[in-house]
Amino acid sequence: MDETRGIEIVDVSYAYGAKPALAGVSMALRPGRFTALLGPNGAGKSTLVSLLSALFVPQDGRISIFGLDLAKDPLSALSGMGIVFQQQTLDLDLSVRQNMAYFAALHGLGGRRAGRRIEACLARLGLAARQKEKVRALNGGHRRRLEIARCLLHEPRFLLLDEPTVGLDVPARADLVAHVHALCRDEGLTVLWATHLVDEVEADDDLIVLHEGTVRAQGAVPDVLAASGAHDVLAAFHNLTTPAPVEAVS
Amino acid sequence: MTRPAGIYLTCLTGVLWREALRFVHQRERFIAALVRPLIWLLIFAAGFRSILGVSIQPPYATYVTYETYIVPGLIAMIQLFNGMQSSLSMVYDREMGSMRILLTAPLPRWYLLASKLMAGTVVSLLQVYAFLIIAELTLIDLPPIGYLAVLPVLLLTGLMLGALGMLLSSTIRQLENFAGIMNFVIFPMFFLSSALYPLWRMQESSDLIYRLCIANPFTYAVESLRFALYLEAGPLSLGIVAGALVVFFGLAVWGYDPKKGLVHRRGKG
Numbered sequence: 428m429d430e431t432r433g434i435e436i437v438d439v440s441y442a443y444g445a446k447p448a449l450a451g452v453s454m455a456l457r458p459g460r461f462t463a464l465l466g467p468n469g470a471g472k473s474t475l476v477s478l479l480s481a482l483f484v485p486q487d488g489r490i491s492i493f494g495l496d497l498a499k500d501p502l503s504a505l506s507g508m509g510i511v512f513q514q515q516t517l518d519l520d521l522s523v524r525q526n527m528a529y530f531a532a533l534h535g536l537g538g539r540r541a542g543r544r545i546e547a548c549l550a551r552l553g554l555a556a557r558q559k560e561k562v563r564a565l566n567g568g569h570r571r572r573l574e575i576a577r578c579l580l581h582e583p584r585f586l587l588l589d590e591p592t593v594g595l596d597v598p599a600r601a602d603l604v605a606h607v608h609a610l611c612r613d614e615g616l617t618v619l620w621a622t623h624l625v626d627e628v629e630a631d632d633d634l635i636v637l638h639e640g641t642v643r644a645q646g647a648v649p650d651v652l653a654a655s656g657a658h659d660v661l662a663a664f665h666n667l668t669t670p671a672p673v674e675a676v677s
Numbered sequence: 678m679t680r681p682a683g684i685y686l687t688c689l690t691g692v693l694w695r696e697a698l699r700f701v702h703q704r705e706r707f708i709a710a711l712v713r714p715l716i717w718l719l720i721f722a723a724g725f726r727s728i729l730g731v732s733i734q735p736p737y738a739t740y741v742t743y744e745t746y747i748v749p750g751l752i753a754m755i756q757l758f759n760g761m762q763s764s765l766s767m768v769y770d771r772e773m774g775s776m777r778i779l780l781t782a783p784l785p786r787w788y789l790l791a792s793k794l795m796a797g798t799v800v801s802l803l804q805v806y807a808f809l810i811i812a813e814l815t816l817i818d819l820p821p822i823g824y825l826a827v828l829p830v831l832l833l834t835g836l837m838l839g840a841l842g843m844l845l846s847s848t849i850r851q852l853e854n855f856a857g858i859m860n861f862v863i864f865p866m867f868f869l870s871s872a873l874y875p876l877w878r879m880q881e882s883s884d885l886i887y888r889l890c891i892a893n894p895f896t897y898a899v900e901s902l903r904f905a906l907y908l909e910a911g912p913l914s915l916g917i918v919a920g921a922l923v924v925f926f927g928l929a930v931w932g933y934d935p936k937k938g939l940v941h942r943r944g945k946g
Contacts (some may be wrong), residue, residue, distance in 0.1 A: 478779050482777060484936050502680065502783045503779055503783070503787070505783040506783035508781075510777075512774055512777055514773070514774030515773075516773070516774040516775045516778045517775070518699070521695070521698060521699075522762065528691070529695045530691060530694075532687050532691020532692070532694070533692075533779065533789075534783065535680070535687050535688060535783075535784075536688065537683075591855065655824060657743070
């Protein structure tokens, strides 16, 4: 695994039957950077996340994770990846710690090493005091934090998060966005954060705008703003995803 | 890339442990798994005891009561229901998203599914032995060593029926569609078998139904268990159960192949 190579998605296409979801998508994520994948509902974000997590296989194109071809060596690629899906994936009837331990086992972490990692990750996300509680007793924000703590257990270098703030109130959302930005900054993780909410994008992030299965713009936020002729992310998003009005013919 | 063997073992242990925890948390599931065969044994079989006698036939050395005859069928019934319960839980996990956590673990998919299958089978063993203890205390009298001798066969039959459930779970799109399994899989498999009546009796009544019974892998699961409980091997039955396990599990792995697209069918933009 060569971390300096980042994540490369080259000419990837995917369709559900006759309905295309992604058409010739290419993008590059710089290592150690927080990249926001911004797109309206139905843009193809979740499909892209499913392709990156090897749940789907691209019908065209290729994906490379830190230099590893996902099609040829999915297990090595997955071992360096932490994933948070849009849909919550916790076992509500198990405790916080039991959920963590199950995930650790799936990644081959057992015994004391798993115990140490569980303690460290829960502490990192501020959940150390709640590890004996059933997940059912946690609020939405804490459940999401737990999913992020869980995806850090095996020390991944690439975090893939698909609309992780869905269903959270404003303070919980802001808290989660700040946590993941801090993780990226402090530990040098490469992050892909899929969202449809422009206020989750920070000025020094990288930004990719996806719409109707195609990439409309990508680069550092100032570059995307300049290319789209906008002064803020909301205006850029609007310019890039709204069809130009048809001129009236008299 | 080759992964160290310890990772595989840790993963299997984790999946077994989680399934056991879920089972402990679902006491109703355990009670239901016991009540169902006990009703058949204590009520249905008692009622039919005087009507249906079972003459001497292998592996029985003498005339046996109807209750004794149906015990292997009821054991297989526990495993059949458990296999379908596991299947239901996989469909539920898929709907709820937690199946994705399993399928994105960095181990071969066939191994992850085999771990899940093994975990479900271990849970079924707990249910079967709880049933056998109650049966022994009430009505039946099996050779004591039979309880031990039947264990490897229980493992095989549990895996086969669990693999069938896993295969079905790969084809079911929504939880709501699961009710059909009861009508189209569980009942036909159970009744078209030697669980409740010897096949020679069935042949006397209908040759067509008899042929359906002998084409049903559940029949061979029942017969394998029947022979094992009396310390005899039924090589034909064991072979068919093993063959069915390979076919069902192979098809289940194929069903969960991302190229075929279980999640593909369920994806969102």
